[in-house]
Amino acid sequence: MSTMGGLSQMKLAVNFLTIGLVILSLPCGSYTEIPPKPPGSVTVLPPVKPAGGPQAFPDAENSNLPVFTMDYARIQVPFEVTLWVLLASFAKIGFHVYHKITFWVPESCLLISIGLIVGAIMHSVHEEPPAVLSYNVFFLFMLPPIVLESGYFMPTRPFFENVGTVLWFAVVGTLWNSIGIGMSLYAVCQIEAFEVQDINLQENMLFAAIISAVDPVAVLSVFEDVSVNEQLYIVVFGECLFNDAVTVVLYNMFIFVADMPVVEPVDVFLGVARFFVVGLGGMGFGVIFGFVASFTTRFTSNVREIEPLFIFMYSYLAYLVAELFSISSIMAIVTCALTMKYYVEENVSQRSCTTIRHVVKMLGTISETLIFFFLGVVTITTEHEWNWGYIMFTLLLALVWRGLGVLVLTQIINPFRTIPFNFKDQFILGYGGLRGAISFALVFTLPDSIGRKKLFLTTTICMIMFTVFIQGISIRPLIEFINVRRTNRNLETINVEIHSRLIEHTIAGVEDLCGQWSHYYWKDKFLKFNNRILRKILIRDNRAESSIVALYKKLELQNAMEILDTVSGDINAGSSIVSLQYVYPLSPSSSCSLSLSLYFALSLILLLSLSLACSPSLSLSLVLSLTLSCSLFFMCHTHGIPRLSANEHSGLEPPRL
Amino acid sequence: MGSTNSTLSKIPNVEELMQETGFTPAHIVRLYDRFEALDKEKTGHLRPQDFGAINRLAMNPIGDRIIGAFFSPGQETVDFHSFVRTLAHFRPVDKKRPKDPSMPEPVNSRTSKLKFAFQLYDQDKDGKISRAELLQVLRSMLEMQVTEEQLESIADRTIQEADLDKDDAISFEEFRKVPPARALRLTYQHGAFAAQGTQNTKTCKVHAHRK
Numbered sequence: 001m002s003t004m005g006g007l008s009q010m011k012l013a014v015n016f017l018t019i020g021l022v023i024l025s026l027p028c029g030s031y032t033e034i035p036p037k038p039p040g041s042v043t044v045l046p047p048v049k050p051a052g053g054p055q056a057f058p059d060a061e062n063s064n065l066p067v068f069t070m071d072y073a074r075i076q077v078p079f080e081v082t083l084w085v086l087l088a089s090f091a092k093i094g095f096h097v098y099h100k101i102t103f104w105v106p107e108s109c110l111l112i113s114i115g116l117i118v119g120a121i122m123h124s125v126h127e128e129p130p131a132v133l134s135y136n137v138f139f140l141f142m143l144p145p146i147v148l149e150s151g152y153f154m155p156t157r158p159f160f161e162n163v164g165t166v167l168w169f170a171v172v173g174t175l176w177n178s179i180g181i182g183m184s185l186y187a188v189c190q191i192e193a194f195e196v197q198d199i200n201l202q203e204n205m206l207f208a209a210i211i212s213a214v215d216p217v218a219v220l221s222v223f224e225d226v227s228v229n230e231q232l233y234i235v236v237f238g239e240c241l242f243n244d245a246v247t248v249v250l251y252n253m254f255i256f257v258a259d260m261p262v263v264e265p266v267d268v269f270l271g272v273a274r275f276f277v278v279g280l281g282g283m284g285f286g287v288i289f290g291f292v293a294s295f296t297t298r299f300t301s302n303v304r305e306i307e308p309l310f311i312f313m314y315s316y317l318a319y320l321v322a323e324l325f326s327i328s329s330i331m332a333i334v335t336c337a338l339t340m341k342y343y344v345e346e347n348v349s350q351r352s353c354t355t356i357r358h359v360v361k362m363l364g365t366i367s368e369t370l371i372f373f374f375l376g377v378v379t380i381t382t383e384h385e386w387n388w389g390y391i392m393f394t395l396l397l398a399l400v401w402r403g404l405g406v407l408v409l410t411q412i413i414n415p416f417r418t419i420p421f422n423f424k425d426q427f428i429l430g431y432g433g434l435r436g437a438i439s440f441a442l443v444f445t446l447p448d449s450i451g452r453k454k455l456f457l458t459t460t461i462c463m464i465m466f467t468v469f470i471q472g473i474s475i476r477p478l479i480e481f482i483n484v485r486r487t488n489r490n491l492e493t494i495n496v497e498i499h500s501r502l503i504e505h506t507i508a509g510v511e512d513l514c515g516q517w518s519h520y521y522w523k524d525k526f527l528k529f530n531n532r533i534l535r536k537i538l539i540r541d542n543r544a545e546s547s548i549v550a551l552y553k554k555l556e557l558q559n560a561m562e563i564l565d566t567v568s569g570d571i572n573a574g575s576s577i578v579s580l581q582y583v584y585p586l587s588p589s590s591s592c593s594l595s596l597s598l599y600f601a602l603s604l605i606l607l608l609s610l611s612l613a614c615s616p617s618l619s620l621s622l623v624l625s626l627t628l629s630c631s632l633f634f635m636c637h638t639h640g641i642p643r644l645s646a647n648e649h650s651g652l653e654p655p656r657l
Numbered sequence: 658m659g660s661t662n663s664t665l666s667k668i669p670n671v672e673e674l675m676q677e678t679g680f681t682p683a684h685i686v687r688l689y690d691r692f693e694a695l696d697k698e699k700t701g702h703l704r705p706q707d708f709g710a711i712n713r714l715a716m717n718p719i720g721d722r723i724i725g726a727f728f729s730p731g732q733e734t735v736d737f738h739s740f741v742r743t744l745a746h747f748r749p750v751d752k753k754r755p756k757d758p759s760m761p762e763p764v765n766s767r768t769s770k771l772k773f774a775f776q777l778y779d780q781d782k783d784g785k786i787s788r789a790e791l792l793q794v795l796r797s798m799l800e801m802q803v804t805e806e807q808l809e810s811i812a813d814r815t816i817q818e819a820d821l822d823k824d825d826a827i828s829f830e831e832f833r834k835v836p837p838a839r840a841l842r843l844t845y846q847h848g849a850f851a852a853q854g855t856q857n858t859k860t861c862k863v864h865a866h867r868k
Contacts, residue, residue, distance in 0.1 A: 418749070494815045501798055502719065502777060509723040510747055512713040514691055548795070549803055552811050 088373045106472045108221045108372045115376015129377045135445035142367050144319045146217055147330050149364025151337030158234045166238030168413050173405050174246040180401040182208030194389030199452055206254035207456050211463050213247040215436030216240040222472045228484055232425050236432050244330035245279035282322055282331030289318035290339025294538040297347040307352040343538045371437045379461050385454035394459050406430035424484045434467040497551045678745035692737050702734035718797045722777050746773045775832050785826040
């Protein structure tokens, strides 16, 4: 059967690809001395054109023209970066082949596990992993894409409805946690049995500030798949993004203070002032850059190809400028994305809009994958200092304080909410406070003047592992068990939209009737301001469109697409007529599994023999190839490869136009 | 508070009113002050023109429907009791209310709110939102943004989505199926209290939560 032939051909191609990659990754660092590039002069050789790249041995006058040269050092850094990214992405493909795993275990856990394995391998060959979680690389390159993705895809309406609650939890909640954990840890340190008396109060508070912040990366990756009700989701979501301001301030404050022997009250006051600078400054920068970006896109109608670029450049700029002034860069980029999205999506072409969304999502996913992966790697490769008492108490206290914090804060804020949080919501709110890579990066870059840095590192890692694994895995069954109000995500109907609009107008009318004004009044005012002034400046083709009409158009478009009968929602460019069908686990036929095992065995033998060369930098290729083989094995094993359905078999070739 | 009591004594049957609607004395006082402010000629009744004098309400797309909701069919004026009773629909839902089937549905329950919203659509009070009524609502909300054909398409789609018994109109039962937790936020909250029994006149906030 031709389909089976296609399958084994595919496998062969994949095999060759792997082997090719293995061979290519061989000369990792095996050239320690780089032969110098010849100056542009011609050597005394038979008249041939001088080769563009470096010559192997320029001084050997009677050697022939080298047919095959290698210069690894030149491409080393980009090459290794690419390989690491590929590795992490392959791991991700591997997980999704087994549907059941990703349902119960969040991806973050799986990625950390693979990272642990890789880290173990690297450690055993004594190779240092790339410093991905160091301060600069992490905060300048790894974190912005994720935060941009969160900000860009944040549902704006629920967010603005709940902004008070979000800020309340983000600011006061984080403060509560930090101070609570810090104080309690200091008390714990006084107990002689744990041998940690040398950690003074400032260091404890610093550490508490670092680990009390809920991490956006971890939370988002877990909550994305679990559909809790919208209010809960937006509060958790918003909290983890906006607590950055508090974390930044506390971190800087305590680092500054940790050096000083005495803390004066004026420093505390300055800390508060700094908090406002950091928070409002972050938001201010974000809004400014958002408006500038929107304004720029007004004029890009003739350069549609680079339209998406502006989004990324401006948001990244917002981030960097905020970093420059040491104000909250996360808030800057989030507010930039929020502001920008509304105006930009009206200005840019449909294609650019799709591109932007896709690229934002892609970058965010890559970053997130890499971060979790490297969390696993550095767990093994950093030096640890274990202390039962300190670590256990930190875990316990973090849980306790978060629970208490959520309880108390919800009690205070519930009366102000239209939809109060019941106890189940509160439980999930508390339980969903996962810590992640940001805490690790901050601890990693603590100055070495702090004596117990290794202990802090170990504790942070334990904290992260505990929350991500135990809380992350158990949160889904728990949500089902305690039956939290879920959201019905499929709610985009015209009815709801019309109804919502009607209610808005009704409430506005009642407000005016009663002569009372509230945040709805300000929102209304802002909307009018928006329509009258902002939209005229920032949008090229200004036609006010009610959300009802916009939704109607969108739904009609969706219907039309459905009629075209595509499976996954996007039309594959090359096969608009043929529909691809993905077939999930078929049992492997005997011939396939034989070839696979053969392939696997061969690769292993190849790698082992190569590793006998004992060059330490070879371990990179070893690691990569091993993991590549594993993932590809999984991939092929469960046949996650598209095959054509029988009907469209004849329509394989797209018609020539 | 002295002024509260003195104002309360001016209103006839105020105890019964509070019992029926669930407003606290402080609420009633505030509403009474507002009522008097609107009632410029001091007749003790409000006419449609008095409502229309509120500028922002006049500009509201469905302002006339809201005003119409205060007037029972056949009545031309609104006295204070009706005023308060209509506004009572906007009180937050009492979660702790015991479900007693013998007692009439309180004014601020979810069902009553839904009925109120339904009546905003259903002007001729026949228990169904016909296509024509829906068109009218859409026209007033969308004003000049869309053509008549688009309006009709939107109305068609709306009815198609919600109409289960295919009678080309939306009955109250079908209307209820619009997800209540999201679609119904007809709540007007006075500051820090959501349930009966607490008094706080310092802050008054109106929370409009859509969806």
